[in-house]
Amino acid sequence: MDGGDNDSRQGSTLVIHQTTEQLIARCIAPVKKDFLRPPPVRTSSQNDDIPIPNDKPPVLAKEKKSKRQLKRERRQDQKSTRNLCPEISKSGDVNSCRYKDKCRFSHDIEAFKAQKLADLEGECPFLKSEGPCPYGLSCRFLNTHEESTVSIPSSNGLKIRSEVNGFSKDVQKLLWKNNMTFPKADAKLKSLGLFKMLQGQSKSKVNDMENKDGGDKCDQSEDNGSCAVTSDLENKDDDDKCHQSDDDGSCGVPPESGSKLECSEEVIKDDDNNGELESDVLCPQKRRKTAESGDGEKIENEGVSVTDQNVDGSCIRSEPEAGTEAITPETDLSLKLHSREKKLIDFREKLYLAPLTTVGNLPFRRVCKVLGADVTCGEMAMCTNLLQGQASEWALLRRHSSEDLFGVQICGSYPDTVARTVELIEKECTVDFIDINMGCPIDIVVNKGAGSALLTKPMRMKSVVEVASGTVDIPITIKVRTAYFEGKNRIDSLIADISSWGASAVTIHGRSRQQRYSKLADWDYVYQCTKKAPNNLQVVGNGDVFSFVDWNIHKTQCPELATCMIARGALIKPWIFTEIKEQRHWDISSGERLNILKDFVHFGLQHWGSDTKGVETTRRFLLEWLSYTCRYIPVGLLDVVPQRINWRPPSYYGRDDLETLMASDSAADWVRLSEMVLGKVPDGFTFAPKHKSNAYDRAENG
Structure with a gap:
């Protein structure tokens, strides 16, 4: 096992000879001396064999690929035999795909089966759902599909995968084409006096944009004012989505044309507030320019919708396009609830x-x-x-x-x-x-x-x-x-x-x-x-x-x-x-902790999928979590209870091999734990924690 680095092992000598009060003063967890790992004893001959740290091979910088190149590689990978069409995988019928030859995925079932990884131990997470497994032939638990031909409803009457707040494709297309309307938001901005300021700035700004060949475009990259650090690992690639159950097999990537949003970074300062950005309301997305010239803005004051505006920062359209419908408000904004009349939420206790x-x-x-x-x-x-x-x-x-x-x-x-x-x-x-x-x-x-x-x-x-x-x-x-x-x-x-x-x-x-x-x-x-x-x-x-x-x-x-x-x-x-x-x-015992990890894996396979892609996504998130759990010290090993969050664990043994493995701060041991619940990792698999969460007082641990 790789648990514990050289510094922690060398520090074991100091830990053993210090009192509990001295350890706590240094923010080192006071682990009982019977469980402390003794410092390594090396002979002179052993020391001669220790490699010099400076002799490490040079780390080669990865070639930075353009977004166009990455997209092309993703398309090619989708067409490989590793990626069977979701519709064909679910039904097992090669004629079930409605896109036929135009489908971006492979339709070769035999080639897919020939290269598919071996099934994992355990049962399919969708075995007790109200329908067949949505991943069909791609499921890594395919051998358990034959064990139960009758679906069993869950005890609470809900489907196993009872998730809500899915993203509608129709709404996504409206957002891509900049055709979504926001009447309530625009009306509120207007009532606070922020919308009028936007309107006053829009005309000169649009004229400037027209003199710049349509302005600077952005393709949803870092230049558009959005955060390039997203919260899910799937966000690194538009193609890596959590769910693959869409009928059209789309990967969630905006179309190549007609989907790019214009950007703006202008702000408005209010002199009455000593330069405070009270009216800093410009959205970083520049909106569509109207065909009208001059004072082409028109605001409806009756209060239901605000249309035909040429205002920087309003996500609206002048006229509905064919095949799309503008979203209209369903209530009269004059009847808007006062903040004290809103639904209350009680966080107490x-x-x-x-x-x-x-x-x-x-x-x-x-x-x-x-x-x-x-x-x-x-x-x-x-x-x-x-x-x-x-x-x-x-x-x-x-x-x-x-x-x-x-x-x-x-x-x-x-x-x-x-x-x-x-x-x-x-x-x-x-x-x-x-x-x-x-x-x-x-x-x-x-x-x-x-x-x-x-x-x-x-x-x-x-x-x-x-x-x-x-x-x-x-x-x-x-x-x-x-x-x-x-x-x-x-x-x-x-x-x-x-x-x-x-x-x-x-x-x-x-x-x-x-x-x-x-x-x-x-x-x-x-x-x-x-x-x-x-x-x-x-x-x-x-x-x-x-x-x-x-x-x-x-x-x-x-x-x-x-x-x-x-x-x-x-x-x-x-x-x-x-x-x-x-x-x-x-x-808590190591076995109980392992059961919690198994619950996470079960929930993860239901959420990210039971195919190879879903299994590896679940593994990645499990490893990110294990980079935190290794900091837990069992209650029975501490001289002082409870553990404080800023205590650093010394290098120690657990009460059994599994507890010792769970205490390791080595990524290699986290991978071993993942293999206990998700099977062998693919060849060439590597992992580094995203947030350096095993650090305690580093500034980058934010």
């Missing part, structure tokens, strides 16, 4: 699983629901990517039927972008609340003016929350950090106003953006903000909750706190929800 990048996927949330989580929230989705119809970003909004209190988290820089996104989500998805991320510390998000960057622009924060809460009836919540810069906390000065903006709740992460995760969260400041909050604003605390003791302390110190959000604590030990509800330290 509920166990809230934080939205977690990459690892907070739907299968992981299902695991946490089984273990006691009350509230779940999807991974952060970028507004610009949602408005561009990126299927990989919309996959982050999917919800399972077991998530009875579910929200989605979005991130945007401008009020108009956020308003149109929440209107679209309300129309297309079933969610209980929408959370706006104003605390993300990642550079590529902050550089676009989103996430923590909004903390430096309180007037824009106000505009974003006001227009979002005024556009939809779904409760709007926000998530913030204490400040952008260390030592310059500012949420306490805004907390009294956040409720009047229209937010139902605010989550305060007790760290600044500059701090990232380098120090413990400042809960005293969270308490201070909570006590200043008005009674109608629920405050959720966030940071370093790792046991029921932490939970109890925060609730005792500040009874006004609605609840605590649990983030990294759930990644390291998802059974923390059970511990809090049962008020006990669970000395």
Whole structure:
């Protein structure tokens, strides 16, 4: 086994000879000495055989391929015998594909069977569903299909794959062609005086664009103001989607023509607010230019729809095109609910699983629901990517039927972008609340003016929350950090106003953006903000909750706190929800932990698919999660209980071989664990954690 690096092994000598108090002072977990791994003893002859670190072979830089080249390679790969047409795979009939020779996938069943990998052990995750396995011949558990010819309904009467919030192809095409209308958002922008400012700027801007050969185009890359770091591994390739059940077998990639959106980076400053970007409402997407010249804008004041506009930042069309229909509002905006009359959502005393990048996927949330989580929230989705119809970003909004209190988290820089996104989500998805991320510390998000960057622009924060809460009836919540810069906390000065903006709740992460995760969260400041909050604003605390003791302390110190959000604590030990509800330290065995991993794999195969692609996607996300779970130290091995989240585990042995394997911080051992539940990895398989999550105090661990 490869567990433990040289530094941790060499440090074992120091750990053995230090007292418990000395170890805790150095943030080293006080593991019982009987389980500590002794330092390696080397003879002089052995030392002579140790390779010099500087003799490592040079790492060759990977050739950077253009998007056109990557797309061409994906198309060629789709046509190979490894990728059987989904329709043919499901039915087993070569004539079932409606596209015939024009299909982008292979139709050679025999060639596919000849190169298909061996079936995995276990049963098909769709065996007990109300219909046949949707992956048919491609399923890696094909041998179990013959064992049960009669489908068995699930105990709750729902299908095994009971997921909602799927992305409609019709809506996607409207977004690709820039034909979607947002009447509620535009009307709210107009009522706040933001829409008129946009209108005043649009004419000169359009004229400038017309003198530049139609302006700068973008192809949904980093230049369009969207975040290039997406929250799912599938987002790296437009072709790598979670679901392959679409009838047309499309990969979710926009068409080559007629789908590119124009971009704008212009902002408007308000001199009355000392340069604060109160009117920073321009969406980074430039909209279609109208054929009219001069003052071609016309606004309908009756309040139902806003059409025929040539306003920068409005995702609308002048006239419906053939084959498409404009989306019209279904209610009179004059009857819009006041923020105090909206549906309320109660977070008090509920166990809230934080939205977690990459690892907070739907299968992981299902695991946490089984273990006691009350509230779940999807991974952060970028507004610009949602408005561009990126299927990989919309996959982050999917919800399972077991998530009875579910929200989605979005991130945007401008009020108009956020308003149109929440209107679209309300129309297309079933969610209980929408959370706006104003605390993300990642550079590529902050550089676009989103996430923590909004903390430096309180007037824009106000505009974003006001227009979002005024556009939809779904409760709007926000998530913030204490400040952008260390030592310059500012949420306490805004907390009294956040409720009047229209937010139902605010989550305060007790760290600044500059701090990232380098120090413990400042809960005293969270308490201070909570006590200043008005009674109608629920405050959720966030940071370093790792046991029921932490939970109890925060609730005792500040009874006004609605609840605590649990983030990294759930990644390291998802059974923390059970511990809090049962008020006990669970000395969970390695076998019980392995069963939790098996549950994740089962849920993952249902979500990403039971074919080879789905199996490997499930494996990748499992490995990302294992890069966190290795930091858990079993209760029975500690001299002091409970474990603190900032304690570094020394190199130690577990109570059995499996527990020792689970304690390893080596990616090779994580791969071995994945093979125990998902079979052998493919030849040439490699893995490196995406978020360097085995780091404790590095700034990049954000």
